[in-house]
Amino acid sequence: MKVFLVGFMGSGKTTIGKKLANYLKYDFIDLDKLIESKVGMSIVEYFELHGENAFRDLEKDVLQKTEFPENVIIATGGGAPCFADNMSWMNENGLVAYLSLSPKALANRLENSKTDRPLIRHLKGDELEGFISTKLAEREPFYNQSKFVVSASDLTAERLAFYLNLG
Numbered sequence: 126m127k128v129f130l131v132g133f134m135g136s137g138k139t140t141i142g143k144k145l146a147n148y149l150k151y152d153f154i155d156l157d158k159l160i161e162s163k164v165g166m167s168i169v170e171y172f173e174l175h176g177e178n179a180f181r182d183l184e185k186d187v188l189q190k191t192e193f194p195e196n197v198i199i200a201t202g203g204g205a206p207c208f209a210d211n212m213s214w215m216n217e218n219g220l221v222a223y224l225s226l227s228p229k230a231l232a233n234r235l236e237n238s239k240t241d242r243p244l245i246r247h248l249k250g251d252e253l254e255g256f257i258s259t260k261l262a263e264r265e266p267f268y269n270q271s272k273f274v275v276s277a278s279d280l281t282a283e284r285l286a287f288y289l290n291l292g
C-alpha cells in the first residue's frame with residue numbers, strides 16, 4: 126500500500142507521516158527531502174536559483190518516476206497535487222489522504238517554521254494568514270480530490286491509520 130499525504134504547508138504531512146510509517150512499520154519518504162538529495166541543495170536554494178516553474182517540473186518528475194517501495198507513506202509538498210496531473214497520478218497509484226486545517230491554525234504553525242519554505246519565508250505578521258487563505262482556496266479543489274479528507278488538528282498516527290483502514 127502506497128499512502129500519499131497531501132495538504133497545505135504546515136498541515137503536518139511530514140510530521141504525522143513519519144509517525145504513521147513508524148506505527149504501521151512502513152517505509153517513509155518525504156518528497157521534498159528526496160528532491161533535495163537529488164539536486165544536492167535545499168528547496169529554498171533551488172527556488173532561488175531556478176524558480177518555481179523548474180521546481181514544479183522536477184517535483185512532478187520525482188513523484189512520478191521514483192520506484193517507491195511497496196508499503197510506504199509518502200509526505201508530498203503542499204503544492205504537489207496542484208500541478209500537472211499529479212493528483213490523478215497519485216489517485217491511480219495509491220491511497221491519497223488530505224490533512225485539512227484552517228488558515229488560522231496553519232498560520233500559527235507556520236509562523237515559526239517559515240524559513241525553509243520559499244513561498245512564505247518573506248511574509249510578515251498578518252500577511253501570512255492572508256496568503257494562506259487565498260492560496261488554500263485555490264488549492265482545495267485539488268486537495269479535495271483525495272480519497273480521504275482528515276482533520277489534521279490533534280491528529281495521531283493511530284487515529285489516521287484507523288481512518289485509512291490500515292490500523
Ligand SMILES: Nc1ncnc2c1ncn2[C@@H]1O[C@H](COP(=O)(O)OP(=O)(O)O)[C@@H](O)[C@H]1O
Pocket residue numbers: 132133134135136137138139140141200203234235237238277278279280
Ligand atoms: N499535530 C501537530 N500539532 C502541532 N504542531 C504541529 C503538528 N504537526 C506538525 N506541527 C508543526 O507544524 C510545522 C509544520 O509541520 P510539517 O510536518 O513540516 O508540515 P508539512 O510537511 O505539512 O508542511 C512544524 O513546525 C511542526 O512542528
Ligand SMILES: O=C(O)C1=C[C@@H](OP(=O)(O)O)[C@@H](O)[C@H](O)C1
Pocket residue numbers: 132133134135138139157168201202203204205241242243244
Ligand atoms: O506548498 C508549496 O508549494 C510548497 C510546500 C513545501 O512542502 P511542505 O508542504 O512540506 O511545507 C515545499 O514543497 C515547497 O516549499 C513548496
Ligand SMILES: [Mg+2]
Pocket residue numbers: 138139140157200201202
Ligand atoms: Mg513537509
